[in-house]
Amino acid sequence: MKTFLRFITDRVTTKKGMWITLAAWFILAMVLAVFAPSAKEYEVSSIDALPKDAQSVIAKEKVDKYFKNNDGLPAILVFQSKNGEIGLQELAALLDRIKQEDINGLKQIIPLSALPPQAAAGFFSEDKSTAVIPLSFDSSLEIKEIRTSVEQIEKIVKAESDFTLYVTGPAGIGIDTLDLFSRADVVLILSTVGLILVLLVIIYRSPLLALIPLLAAGFVYEVVMQTLGLMGAAGLVISNQTLSIMSILLFAAVIDYSLFVFSRYREELKGHESKFDAMRAAMRETGMPVFFSGGTVLAAMLVLFFAQFGDYRNFAPTFGTTMVIIMIASITLVPALFTLFGRKSFWPKIPRVGDPVIKQNSTWSRIGKFVVRKPGLSVAVIGILLLVSAGNMFNMQYEFDTMKSFPKDMPSRQGYEILEKNFQKGDLAPTTLLFESEEPVTSEQQEALQKTLEAQPLVSNIRVNGITENKKVINYSLTFEQGPYDVETIDALKDMIERADKITADSKVEGKIYFAGETASKVDERSINNRDLILIVVLETLLILGMLVILTKSVKMSIYMMGTILISFLAALGLGMFLTSLFFDISTISDRVPLYSFVFLVALGIDYNIILISRYQEERRKHSVKEAVEIAVANTGGVISSAGLILAATFAVLMTQPIQLLFVFGFIVAVGILLDTFLIRGILLPGLIVLFEKEKSVKKNTAS
Numbered sequence: 001m002k003t004f005l006r007f008i009t010d011r012v013t014t015k016k017g018m019w020i021t022l023a024a025w026f027i028l029a030m031v032l033a034v035f036a037p038s039a040k041e042y043e044v045s046s047i048d049a050l051p052k053d054a055q056s057v058i059a060k061e062k063v064d065k066y067f068k069n070n071d072g073l074p075a076i077l078v079f080q081s082k083n084g085e086i087g088l089q090e091l092a093a094l095l096d097r098i099k100q101e102d103i104n105g106l107k108q109i110i111p112l113s114a115l116p117p118q119a120a121a122g123f124f125s126e127d128k129s130t131a132v133i134p135l136s137f138d139s140s141l142e143i144k145e146i147r148t149s150v151e152q153i154e155k156i157v158k159a160e161s162d163f164t165l166y167v168t169g170p171a172g173i174g175i176d177t178l179d180l181f182s183r184a185d186v187v188l189i190l191s192t193v194g195l196i197l198v199l200l201v202i203i204y205r206s207p208l209l210a211l212i213p214l215l216a217a218g219f220v221y222e223v224v225m226q227t228l229g230l231m232g233a234a235g236l237v238i239s240n241q242t243l244s245i246m247s248i249l250l251f252a253a254v255i256d257y258s259l260f261v262f263s264r265y266r267e268e269l270k271g272h273e274s275k276f277d278a279m280r281a282a283m284r285e286t287g288m289p290v291f292f293s294g295g296t297v298l299a300a301m302l303v304l305f306f307a308q309f310g311d312y313r314n315f316a317p318t319f320g321t322t323m324v325i326i327m328i329a330s331i332t333l334v335p336a337l338f339t340l341f342g343r344k345s346f347w348p349k350i351p352r353v354g355d356p357v358i359k360q361n362s363t364w365s366r367i368g369k370f371v372v373r374k375p376g377l378s379v380a381v382i383g384i385l386l387l388v389s390a391g392n393m394f395n396m397q398y399e400f401d402t403m404k405s406f407p408k409d410m411p412s413r414q415g416y417e418i419l420e421k422n423f424q425k426g427d428l429a430p431t432t433l434l435f436e437s438e439e440p441v442t443s444e445q446q447e448a449l450q451k452t453l454e455a456q457p458l459v460s461n462i463r464v465n466g467i468t469e470n471k472k473v474i475n476y477s478l479t480f481e482q483g484p485y486d487v488e489t490i491d492a493l494k495d496m497i498e499r500a501d502k503i504t505a506d507s508k509v510e511g512k513i514y515f516a517g518e519t520a521s522k523v524d525e526r527s528i529n530n531r532d533l534i535l536i537v538v539l540e541t542l543l544i545l546g547m548l549v550i551l552t553k554s555v556k557m558s559i560y561m562m563g564t565i566l567i568s569f570l571a572a573l574g575l576g577m578f579l580t581s582l583f584f585d586i587s588t589i590s591d592r593v594p595l596y597s598f599v600f601l602v603a604l605g606i607d608y609n610i611i612l613i614s615r616y617q618e619e620r621r622k623h624s625v626k627e628a629v630e631i632a633v634a635n636t637g638g639v640i641s642s643a644g645l646i647l648a649a650t651f652a653v654l655m656t657q658p659i660q661l662l663f664v665f666g667f668i669v670a671v672g673i674l675l676d677t678f679l680i681r682g683i684l685l686p687g688l689i690v691l692f693e694k695e696k697s698v699k700k701n702t703a704s
Contacts, residue, residue, distance in 0.1 A: 002288050005331060009283035012332050013276055013339055021336040025219050025329075032226035039225045042232025043240045045143045045177040049310040054524040055497065059514035062434055066473045067466050072107045072136030073146065075171035077153070078415035080164045085128035088112070088120055094161050095133060101156060103149045109135040125422035132419060134169075143174045150175060166415030173402070176412045180658045181240035188244055191653045192251050199649055200255075203642045208345045212337050213258035217251050220329050224250060224322050231321065239311070242318050244657060245596075248666075250322055252604065252650040253297065256643045257290050257330040260611055262338050262345065263639035269351040275342035283335050289614040292551050293607040294327035296544050300603035303540045307532040309525070311592065315599075364637025364682070368630040371683055375690035382684045386567050386675070392574035399588035400522050401485035405660040425486075426460045426479035429518035431493060433462070433476040435504075437511030440471035449507040450476070456503070458482060458492040484519045494523045526591060533595050540599070541566065544606060552613055560688050561609040568680045569601045572672025579671065580664055590661040597668045604647065605676040608640050612681050616689065625693045629686045637682060644677025 011017040050057050079086055092113035099109055110133050112120055124131050137146050150167050157165045167175070193214060200210035224246075232238055264282040272278040301319035304312045343350045371378045399405075406413045419428050435441070435449060446464070453462050458480045465475040480489045493515065496503070500513040515523075541562065548558035573594060580586040616632040623631065651673065654666025 005287045005291055006284055009287045009331055009335060010280055012336055013279040013283060015276060018276075018336045018339050021332050022340065025223075025333050025336075029219050029222045032223060036226035037229035037233055039228035039232055039238055039243060041229060042236070043181075043238050043243055045174045045181070045240060047237050047239050047310045047314055050521065050524050050528065051308045051310075054521075054528065055514070056516055056520035056524045059432070059434060059516035059520060062436065062514055063432055063475065063516050066434070066468055067475055073139045073141070073171050073174075074134060074136050074169050075146075075150070075167055076169035076415065076419070077133040077135060078166040078168060078418050079131040079133070079157075080166075080418065081129055082162050082164060086124065086131045086163065088117070088124075090161065091131055091133075091163075092120075094157065094163075097160060098153055098156055101152065103152050105138040105141040105146060105149050107136045107138055109133065127422075130418060130422040132423065137171055143171075143178050146171055147175045147178065166411050166418065168412040168415035168419070172412035172415065173406075176406065176410045178240065180407070180410070181244065187656055188247060188653060191656055192248065192650055195649050195653060196251060196255055196646055199646050203645070206346055206349065208341055208347060209262065212262075212341060212345060213255045213334075216258055216329060216334050216337055217254040219333060220254050220325055221247070221250055224325050227321060227325065228318060231317065236317055237314065238318060239314055241311070241659070241662070242314050244662065245315075245654070246318055246322055248650055248654060249297075249319060249600070250326065252647045253294065253323070253326050254329065254334075255646055255650070256604075256607060257294065257326070258334050258338075259639050259643045259646075260286055260290050260293075261330070261334050263636075265335075265338055266346060266351050267635070269343060269346075270353060270355040273353055275339060279335050279339045283331070285614075285618060287331050288551075289610050290330050291327055292547070293610050294323055294330055296547055296606050296610070297603040298323040298327065299543050299547060300540050300599050303536055303543060304599070306539060307536060308528045309532050309592075312532055312536070312595065362634065362638065364641070365630075365634040367637065367682055368633030368686065371633065371686045372626045372630050372690055375687040378683050378687040379691060382679050382687070383567075385679070386571040386684075389575035389578075390567065390570035390573070392578045393570060396573070396577055397588045398487070398591040400487065400490060400526070400591070401483070403485075404588075405590060407658045410658075420483070424460065424479065425483040426481060426489075429484035431478045431480070431484070431515055431517040431519050432465070433478045434514040434516065435474045435476070435509070435511055436514065437472050437509065439510070441467075441474060441509065441511075442471075445507070445509045446474060449474075449504070449509055452503055452507040453478065456492070456496055458489060480519070484517070485522060489519055490522050490526065493519050497523065529591050529595070533598075536595060537598060540602060544602065548606070548610075551610065552617065556692070557613060557689075560685060560692075561606065561613060564680045564685050564688070565602055565605050565609060565676070568605060568672060568675050569598055572601055572668055572675055573597060575675075576664075576668030576671045580667055584663075584667075586660065586664060589664050592661060593665050593668065596665045597672065600651075600669050601672040601676070605673065605680070608644065608676055608681040609685060611640060612636050612685065626690060629689055633682065633686050640681055641677055644673055644681075648673040648677070 012021050052058075079091060095109060095112050099106075099111075110123065112123065112133070123133060137149065141149075150171070154165055154167075157163055166172075197210050197214060200213065201207065204210065228236070228238060261282065264286045265279055268278040268282045269275065272281060298320060301316055301323055304316040304319075307313050307316075338345055403413050403416050408414075416428070433453065441449075446467075450462055450464070453459060453476065459478060460481045461479045463477050465477045467474050480492060482489045497515055497520075504511060504513060545558055545562045548561055549555055552558055552561075576597075577589065580589075612632055615636050616628050619628040619631045648670040651666045652670040654662045654669075657663060657666070
């Protein structure tokens with residue numbers, strides 16, 4: 001691999017190769033921009049999170065099979081009166097008007113005017129100030145099409161009544177999510193580019209050094225977006241959340257690898273007069289570590305193909321494609337751009353032949369000397385700090401209510417909270433229970449089953465929704481005392497699912513029970529998420545550990561690197577949750593955050609360890625262990641600390657997103673990267689090398 005990479009970089013860094021490389025990237029970007037669609041054209045607000053063999057998915061398919069009217073994407077219209085009570089006749093006439101409009105995709109809406117007064121009263125709050133009307137849209141429609149249909153309904157309500165309307169439920173949430181991300185994406189990109197530009201100028205005080213990495217990132221972004229657009233046209237489903245995180249990953253990785261390249265390039269310019277010779281020498285030493293760093297991130301993303309959860313699997317092809325293009329750019333486009341500008345890249349501090357390579361009084365030089373002198377103290381202090389931070393993980397609490405992750409002024413969340421306030425919590429999203437038997441169910445058996453179900457823990461109410469003509473299938477609507485997304489409710493339904501056979505036996509009926517609905521989906525999501533978390537952590541750890549062994553040719557060194565990065569992840573999760581609770585009053589997190597954070601912290605954090613260890617092994621060929629550690633820390637400290645600051649700030653941009661999941665994820669990753677940059681890579685890992693490699697050196701000297 002090293003020979004192959006040097007073959008490429010040796011040619012890219014010649015005058016002719018530089019121009020060919022730049023021309024090739026320019027032509028590729030222009031051709032894709034003109035002829036390929038953008039990934040934005042194929043983004044969706046949500047994807048199927050659960051696999052087809054999940055119990056709740058199977059249950060929903062059976063409900064749709066036996067009860068045709070249940071098929072569709074549900075929405076909930078929440079009406080509030082500005083003048084006290086909502087009149088039954090007025091609302092019924094308004095709903096009839098909506099139904100007459102022949103709105104695209106509207107499958108079913110409650111015919112309030114056809115219901116007896118007692119049944120109609122169930123759709124109103126006790127004080128009659130709020131009414132809730134379920135409806136459903138054709139599930140084959142895109143969210144953008146449903147948004148147009150909802151806008152028609154809103155116009156009718158506004159023109160023909162004085163009611164305030166909120167649209168919630170899955171359809172309303174999907175519409176709001178699409179709108180949120182369409183606005184937030186622009187803010188995300190502008191914030192990312194602006195923040196990186198400012199930080200680069202502040203840290204390096206050179207306008208070109210700030211612009212060149214961003215120029216490279218711009219080319220890569222264009223190529224990636226159009227490539228993903230082609231994949232979208234071929235059938236790849238891309239969620240808008242995936243695209244948002246992909247943008248951050250792209251800019252973070254390109255900037256990181258650019259900093260590693262130009263840092264070594266600046267060093268080589270102090271020993272070579274020719275800018276081409278300097279870049280050739282720089283890439284001969286950094287090409288392999290940089291490319292391999294990208295490879296670890298790529299491997300981490302591809303491991304997500306083994307996940308069952310839809311969001312995780314959706315990351316794999318999108319992020320994998322992005323990383324392949326970034327890896328190619330890191331050994332072609334990035335060195336070609338820096339070679340083009342040469343020494344001018346570093347203006348006003350232009351490196352000259354003969355300038356000192358290492359500043360003996362630099363901060364990282366002093367830190368390197370301290371760690372070498374007192375490795376035990378360094379490791380002990382940092383180790384205790386990390387373990388204490390990781391200990392807060394035991395206080396972590398998960399939130400399963402997706403609505404709580406959205407902004408408070410989002411219409412679907414406002415409608416949902418109005419429902420919570422004015423109706424029974426369990427009525428917000430009842431669980432559908434389907435009983436399927438091979439023989440017709442008698443009225444006595446039906447009543448016995450209903451009584452047994454009513455006696456289950458936390459069950460508030462159960463009623464029959466429908467019975468098939470052959471009496472073999474019964475559709476029950478089951479509500480709990482608590483909200484459908486509360487942990488207590490999820491636990492209660494999980495117990496019912498596990499005891500389904502006992503429930504039928506106690507009811508003296510023969511058949512099988514299926515559970516569908518929001519709470520049933522959460523039971524499956526939690527179970528699958530726990531399975532994916534364990535599997536991905538194990539697979540990714542073993543895979544990256546194996547790759548590190550290949551790179552370093554040392555099992556012990558690879559264990560140092562992987563072990564410190566895992567401890568860093570646990571500390572970041574614990575410390576991040578403590579700080580989000582302290583500063584942002586966020587005490588619960590989505591159960592997806594740990595896996596999101598693990599994938600990115602391990603994949604990106606290991607990059608810094610690779611850069612340090614690669615330099616250590618290079619210097620170890622000429623120096624003792626202590627000298628090699630000191631030189632490696634001094635030479636890589638500046639670029640890694642600046643890269644870490646920029647990478648942490650880049651992920652912190654996710655805190656501008658309107659989704660709490662992304663806010664917390666971005667914050668935790670930022671905290672973890674700072675831990676990696678300043679404590680793990682700068683102190684802990686060098687200290688471990690000095691402690692555990694020292695005896696080997698002594699033995700070697702004794703043997704000689």
